Amino acid sequence: MRLPPAILGNAEEVLREILRFTAPADVTLSRYFKDHSRLGGRERGAIAECVYAVLRNKTFYTDFTGGGRGATMRRLVLLGMAETVGIDALGGLSDDETALLERIKEIDRSLLPARQRANLPDWLYDKFVAQYGEEETLALANVLNTPAPLDLRVNTLKADREKVIAELATAPIAAEPTPYSPTGLRIFKKPALQNLPLFKEGAIEVQDEGSQVLAQLLGARRGEMVVDFCAGAGGKTLAIGAIMRNTGRLYAFDVSEKRLAKLKPRVARSGLSNVHPVVIAHERDAKVKRLAGKIDRVLVDAPCSGMGTLRRNPDVKWRQQADGVGEMTEKQTAILDSAARLVKFGGRLVYATCSLLNEENDAIVEAFLAAHPEFELVPMHKVLAEQRIALEMGDYLKMLPHKHGTDGFFAAVLERKAGDKPAKPADVAEDEAAE
Structure with missing residues (x-):
């Protein structure tokens, strides 16, 4: 079935706005679809996939x-549509436009x-080549320029994998276990999960497998005091x-109060009562200061350039600049x-x-260890063995899309050495004295 010719105009309109790079692509798309509520699900899907193909x-x-x-x-829209829905789904094309689409196929x-081939800005391509070499950069870029699968995390408080x-199969949605996370599932289509009882009841959450592995690395145990320092909407918190x-x-x-507000309904759905x-x-x-020296485990999923998420957010490579890093x-x-x-x-x-x-x-971890001799690096291979995660790593976790099938992630585990409890930092002591 062909798409209505008018859809090309819609895609042009929203793409023009997105290529100004004043806001994330998904935010702009969401706003556009809200303002154009007459667009059906098929049309919205085609527009979104076209936009992401152009960005990639x-x-x-x-x-x-x-x-x-x-x-x-x-x-650009014609090329994006041809890539995602195929030439046969497009109507109202001129002879020149049809010839353009036939030519690119050759x-x-x-x-x-x-x-x-890399489809990266020059500054990022140069950084990747300096770090990985040209051959691996091209292998990495090739995967970064493809759509990511959909990963789910099974909430083990409510269900098992x-x-x-089995329940997804009745939908019918085919899912397979992820290779590294013991609670992960991978889906290669993108169904409307929010309508499923499993989702409504909190048995599943959308979360990339690499992100699930990060949560496992923390090694949190029952009864401990734990901090997710940059929680955002709380995927790792859950x-x-x-x-x-x-x-x-x-x-x-x-x-961000707005991001944390998104966490509250997710916590309620999950059945967790230990999240604050x-x-x-x-x-x-x-x-933060009042909890100094009291916390068993702290996760810092730091704000970053996001270059490991380009399969999901291809606009990031164009919105981000070298000086922003x-x-x-x-x-x-x-x-x-x-x-x-806190630790x-x-x-x-x-x-x-x-x-x-x-x-x-x-570089961040090495500079931190040089400035904080009270901490030592716990080799990642040791941590992975503790958590029974079948990944081969050296001192750090480095998950790469073209090698591990996840988003790109880095992690280092640092342990505070045992010793006598030092005096409280001056600013903490001042705060307590003022209370």
Whole structure:
């Protein structure tokens, strides 16, 4: 069945707005669909997939259409639609447009220059080549420029993986166990999960397998005091709460009240009662200082460039700039430094990002250890063995889309050495004296 010709105009309109890069693509799409409520589900899906195809292939599409004025919104949309729904689904095309789509089918992309194949901005391509080499950069970019599968986490407080697989099959939705997370499932289509009883009852949550592994690495135990320092909407918080079997005390810190508000209905659905959302003004908030030296485990999933999530958010590579990464590293250093103060002796601190860049990962951890001799690195292979996760790693966790099938993730586990309890930091003592 062909799509209505008018859909090309809708796609042009929203793509033009998205390519201004003033807001995340998913936010702009959501707003556009809300304002154009007459668009049906099939039309919305086609528009969204077209937009993401253009974002993934922007360099190639622009070059193919001649660049500059030749890369009109109309031509970009045609290429995106042809890539995702096929030429046969498009109606109302001129002879020139049909010829354009036939011509692109004849191109062997493997013969294109490396930069064009990578579909990355020059600054990011250069960073990846310096870090990974050209061959691996192209392998990585090839996967980053494809859509990600849909991963689910089974809430073990309410169901087990086999039961969920069986119940999904009645929908019918085919799901298979993820290779590394013991609670993960992978779906290769994108059904409307929010309508399923499993979702409504809190038995499943959408969460990339790499993110599930990060929650496992924390090693949280029953009855402990745990902090998710940059909780956001709380995907990892929920996973950690289930690992703790709904015992102990789990703080979800974030500077965004709006993000934490999204966590509350998810907590209610999950059945967890040990989660305590806390809005903080900044990483050195007094609410943080009062817990200094009291926490068993702290997860810092730090704000980052997000380059490991390009399969899901391809607009990030165009919205992010090289100087923005430098600003991120300053923020990451400050957040890790403050979060470390929470950790009790013998406690663990996990620093993580969804970045693929060493400057946001290894370099941050190495600088932290140089400035904080009271912490030591716990080799990742040891942590993975403790958690019975079948991954081969060295000192750090480095999950790569083209090797592990997940989003790109980095993590380091740091342990505070045992010793005599030191005097409280001056600012903590001052706060307590003022109370």
